[in-house]
Amino acid sequence: MENAIQVIDAEKYYSNGEDIFKAVGRISFNVCRGEFISIMGSPGSGKTSLLNIIAGIVPVTSGHVIIDGKDISQMDSDGRAGMRRNNTSFIFQDYNLIDTLTIKENACLSLIMDKRGKKETLKKADEMLTWLGIYNIKDRYPYQVSGGQKQLCACARALISSPKYLFADEPSGALDTHSSVNLMEVFKTVNNKFQVTILMAAHNPVSASFSSRVLFLEKGKITYELYRGNKDNAQMLKEILNIQKI
Secondary structure (H helix, E strand, C coil): CCEEEEEEEEEEEEEECCEEEEEEEEEEEEEECCCEEEEECCCCCCHHHHHHHHHCCCCCCEEEEEECCEEHHHCCHHHHHHHHHHHEEEECCCCCCCCCCCHHHHHHHHHHHCCCCHHHHHHHHHHHHHHCCCHHHCCCCHHHCCHHHHHHHHHHHHHCCCCCEEEEECCCCCCCHHHHHHHHHHHHHHHHHHCCEEEEEECCHHHHCCCCEEEEEECCEEEEEEECCCCCHHHHHHHHHHHHHC
16 A cells, blocks of 8 residues: 655654653654554553654654655744645644634634635535534534533544544543544544545544554653554454553
8 A cells, every 4th residue: 555654763862951750762663544543551651652753743853754755854843834735634632622713603714714705615614513412512612511522523523624644632521431532533534535534633432443454652762552443333443452451
């Protein structure tokens, strides 16, 4: 399969005054086009940092991240922002919704920024909100809905532009089990039907069981990789839980 993303000896260090700590340590792996990869690990293992450097939100300290043949580790912040704008969507843990806009208006944001037609934008927003089960709250504001509903709105905003790459930082963290499974079914559909390549930082093993590959991180390094192969979700979940016990 074609490599869509290459991560080569990527390292990320952060400094806090005089202290420097390593969040990601010389990680290398490839992502094939159309893969759905979950990144799992305990808090502080480097999941979010790894996701952020691959998405181009923060630069690598050393190493390379190559997307569609372009080395984003050689780009400045404007260049990385251009790559994200044209190819990717990101779902953040803290939603990043605008409180002065309704749920529907928040969902429309990426299409508005792309200067899509009003009729097309509103139609796609209604379809996406219906798909995610939050059409009934479309006229409410973020402060009027639950954390789970905010996260679903953030997902609608990310998916509405039909991105080539979807990065998600624990998107089911604020959802109950039923809503988490529904959201992962949506991810699976956009992955299979539209060949959207998905990288997701996951804490919930049930959510990770929907992916085609799971990377397990510890102290900024990949310790194990689990491939789906012919496994169903129940088998994937069992193996994930077994690996977590090791």
